[in-house]
Amino acid sequence: MANEDISKLKIERKQIFGQSKKRTRITYLLIGIFIFAILSVFYLKGFFTPSMTIETFTVSQIYPSQAFTLLNASGYIVAQRKAAVASKVTGRLVSLTVEEGSKLKKGEIIGRLENDDLIALERQALANLNAVSFNLQIAQAELTDAASAFKRNQELLKHGYISQAEYDTSEARHKKAIAANASAEAVVMAAKASQDVARLNIEYTMIRSPFDGVVLTKNADIGDIVTPIGAAANAKSALVTIADMDSLQAEVDVSESNLRLITIGQPCEIQLDALPDIRFDGLVHMIVPTADRSKASVLVKVKFIEKNNGILPEMSAKVAFLSREIKPEEKKPLPVIKSSAIVERNGKKLVFVIKNDRAREVQITTDKSIGEMVEVTSGLNLGERIAVSQLNKLRDGIRVKIPEK
Numbered sequence: 486m487a488n489e490d491i492s493k494l495k496i497e498r499k500q501i502f503g504q505s506k507k508r509t510r511i512t513y514l515l516i517g518i519f520i521f522a523i524l525s526v527f528y529l530k531g532f533f534t535p536s537m538t539i540e541t542f543t544v545s546q547i548y549p550s551q552a553f554t555l556l557n558a559s560g561y562i563v564a565q566r567k568a569a570v571a572s573k574v575t576g577r578l579v580s581l582t583v584e585e586g587s588k589l590k591k592g593e594i595i596g597r598l599e600n601d602d603l604i605a606l607e608r609q610a611l612a613n614l615n616a617v618s619f620n621l622q623i624a625q626a627e628l629t630d631a632a633s634a635f636k637r638n639q640e641l642l643k644h645g646y647i648s649q650a651e652y653d654t655s656e657a658r659h660k661k662a663i664a665a666n667a668s669a670e671a672v673v674m675a676a677k678a679s680q681d682v683a684r685l686n687i688e689y690t691m692i693r694s695p696f697d698g699v700v701l702t703k704n705a706d707i708g709d710i711v712t713p714i715g716a717a718a719n720a721k722s723a724l725v726t727i728a729d730m731d732s733l734q735a736e737v738d739v740s741e742s743n744l745r746l747i748t749i750g751q752p753c754e755i756q757l758d759a760l761p762d763i764r765f766d767g768l769v770h771m772i773v774p775t776a777d778r779s780k781a782s783v784l785v786k787v788k789f790i791e792k793n794n795g796i797l798p799e800m801s802a803k804v805a806f807l808s809r810e811i812k813p814e815e816k817k818p819l820p821v822i823k824s825s826a827i828v829e830r831n832g833k834k835l836v837f838v839i840k841n842d843r844a845r846e847v848q849i850t851t852d853k854s855i856g857e858m859v860e861v862t863s864g865l866n867l868g869e870r871i872a873v874s875q876l877n878k879l880r881d882g883i884r885v886k887i888p889e890k
Contacts, residue, residue: 536842536884536885536886537875537878537879537883537884537885537886538875538885538886538887538888539839539844539872539873539874539875539879539885539886539887540872540873540874540887540888541839541870541871541872541873541887542822542823542826542870542871542873543868543869543870543871544820544821544822544861544865544866544867544868544869544870544871545820545821545867545868546818546819546820546821546867547818547819547821547855547858548754548764548815548816548817548818548819549811549815549819549855550754550764550805550807550811550815551805551855551856552855552856553807553808553809554754554805554806554807554808555746555806555807555808556739556743556746556747556805556806557803557804557805557806558737558738558739558785558803558804558806559737559738559801559802559803559804560735560736560737560738560801560802560804561735561736561799561800561801561802562733562734562735562736562757562796562797562798562799562800562801562802563733563734563735563736563798563799564728564729564730564732564733564798565729565732565733565734565786566696566698566728566729566732567701567726567727567728567729567798568695568696568698568726568727568728569704569722569723569725569726570595570692570694570695570723570724570725570726570727571692571711571713571722571723571724572598572689572690572692572711572712572713572724573689573713574598574686574689574690574713575710575711575712575713576598576599576600576690576710576711577598577599577708577709577710577711578596578597578598578599578705578706578707578708578709578710578711578721578724579597579598579599579707580596580597580707581595581596581703581705581706581707581724582594582595582596583595583596583700583703583725584700584703585700585701585702585703586699586700587699587700588698588699589694589697589698589699589700589727590694590697591694591695591696591697592693592694593693593694594691594692594693595692595693595694595724595725596692596705596724597690597691597692598690598691598692598711599690600686600687600690603683603686603687603690604687606683606686607680607683607684607686607687609683610676610679610680610682610683611680613676613679613680614673614676614677614679614680616676617669617672617673617675617676618673618676620669620672621666621669621670621672621673623669624662624665624666624668624669624670625666625669627662627665627666628659628662628663628665628666630662631655631658631659631661631662631663632659632662634655634658634659635655635656635658635659637655638651638652638655638656639652692724694727695727696727696729697729697731698727698728698729698730699727699728699730700725700726700727701725701726701727701728701798702725702726703724703725704721704722704723704724704725704726705721705723705724705725709721711724728798730792730796731792733789733792733796733798734770734786734787734788734789735755735767735786735787735788735789735802735804736784736785736786736787737784737785737787737802737803737804738777738780738782738783738784738785739782739783739784739785740781740782741776741781741782741783744772744783746806747769747772747785747806748769749769749770749771749772750768750769751768751769751806751807752766752767752768752807752809752810752811753766753767753768753769753787753804753805753806753807754766754767754804754805754807754811755767755787755789755802755803755804755805756802756803756804756805757795757796757800757801757802757803758800758801758802758803759795759797759800759801760793760795760796763793763795764816765789765790765791765793765796766789766790766791766811767787767788767789767790767804768787768788768790769785769786769787769806770786770787770788771785771786772784772785772786773785773786785804787804819855819860820860820861820865820867821855821858821859821860821861822836822858822859822861822865822871823857823858823859823873824854824857824858824859825857825873826871826872826873826876827849827851827859828876833848834848834849834850834851835847835848835849836849836864836865836871836872837871837872837876837879837881838865838869838870838871839869839870839871839872839885839887842884842885842886843882843883843884843885844872844879844880844881844882844883844885845881845882846880846881847864847865848864849861849863849864849865850862850863850864870887872885
C-alpha cells in the first residue's frame with residue numbers, strides 16, 4: 486500500500502516540460518507585443534524617421550495701421566528751431582551756468598564774459614550824466630531869470646522907463662539863455678547815450694538764451710577766450726548749442742516716384758528706434774519744394790501731434806504715411822501669424838509649434854485678418870516659432886529641422 490501511494494506521487498517529466506514550454510511562449514509573446522507597442526509609439530513619434538526640413542515664422546506683433554499704410558520712409562528727428570549761441574564781443578569767459586540737458590527760458594543768462602572795464606566805463610558815463618544834468622539845471626535857471634527880465638523890460642520900454650540899449654541887452658541875454666539851455670539839454674542827451682552804450686557793452690558780455698529750449702552741446706568752459714567768429718587761435722565761438730524741443734519734427738526722404746502718395750496734412754505714424762514699443766501720431770507738415778538730385782528724393786517734414794520727453798534730436802525715425810486716420814482701437818499692437826501656417830482639422834484651427842526640434846500640434850483661436858497675417862487671440866505666445874511649410878506632412882511630435890539662413 487505504501488509503495489502504491491508513493492508511485493502515485495511521481496510527476497511526469499513530459500507534462501512539466503510541456504507546461505514550461507507553453508509559459509515561455511506566452512512570455513515571449515507578451516514581450517514581443519510590448520516591444521512592438523513601444524516601437525510603434527517611437528515610430529509614430531518620429532524617432533525612426535529622418536528630420537523634416539521646414540520653414541518657420543515667429544509669432545510677432547504688428548499694428549493695425551500697417552493694413553492701410555501707403556508708404557514707408559526713414560529719416561531723423563530734427564529741431565526746426567536750433568541755435569549756436571555765441572557772444573557779440575570778444576572776451577574771456579568767467580561764468581557758465583548751464584550744461585548738456587539744461588532747460589532754458591528766453592532771455593535767461595547762459596554765461597558771462599569778463600567785463601570789469603566796461604562796468605567802470607558805465608560808472609564814468611553815469612558820473613558825466615550827473616554833471617551835465619547839474620549844468621542843465623543851471624542853464625534852465627538862467628533861462629527863467631533872463632525870460633522874466635526880458636518880459637519886464639518890454640513893458641518898461643513901452644512906457645519909456647528904460648532906454649533901448651537896456652532893452653537890447655536883456656533881449657540878447659534872453660537869447661543866450663535859450664541857446665545855453667538847448668546846449669545843456671543836448672549834452673545831457675549825449676551823456677545818456679554814452680551811458681546807454683556802456684550798458685549795452687556790458688549786456689553784450691551777458692550771453693542769453695534767444696528762446697525757450699534745451700542745451701544740446703556745451704562747447705566752451707570757464708577761462709576760454711570767446712570771440713564772435715572764432716578766428717583767433719584756441720578761441721571758441723559758440724558757447725552752447727540749444728534747440729526748441731517743441732519744434733521737433735521727423736524729416737524723411739521720399740522718392741520722387743512716390744511723392745504723389747503724399748499730401749499736406751496727411752495722417753502718419755512715427756516710430757523711433759529708441760522707443761520701439763511706442764507709435765506716435767503725426768501729420769505731414771511740409772513737402773520741401775526742391776529735390777535732392779543725387780538721391781532723386783524730396784524731403785518731407787512730419788510733425789508730432791503729441792509731445793514726448795523721450796523724443797530727442799537726431800534720433801533715427803521711420804514714418805508710415807497712411808490712407809486714413811488711426812482709430813482709437815487700432816493703436817494697440819496685435820499678436821499675429823501668417824494665415825498659411827494654420828491647418829484646419831475636424832473644425833479646429835491648428836498650428837505646429839517648434840519645440841526642441843519637434844513639431845507640437847497646438848489648437849488656436851483667431852480674429853481679424855491684416856493682409857496676409859491673422860490675429861491670434863489664444864494658444865500662442867509672442868516669440869514662439871511655428872511651421873509654415875510641409876504642413877500636410879507634419880504630425881504631432883515629428884522631428885523637424887530648420888535650415889540656417
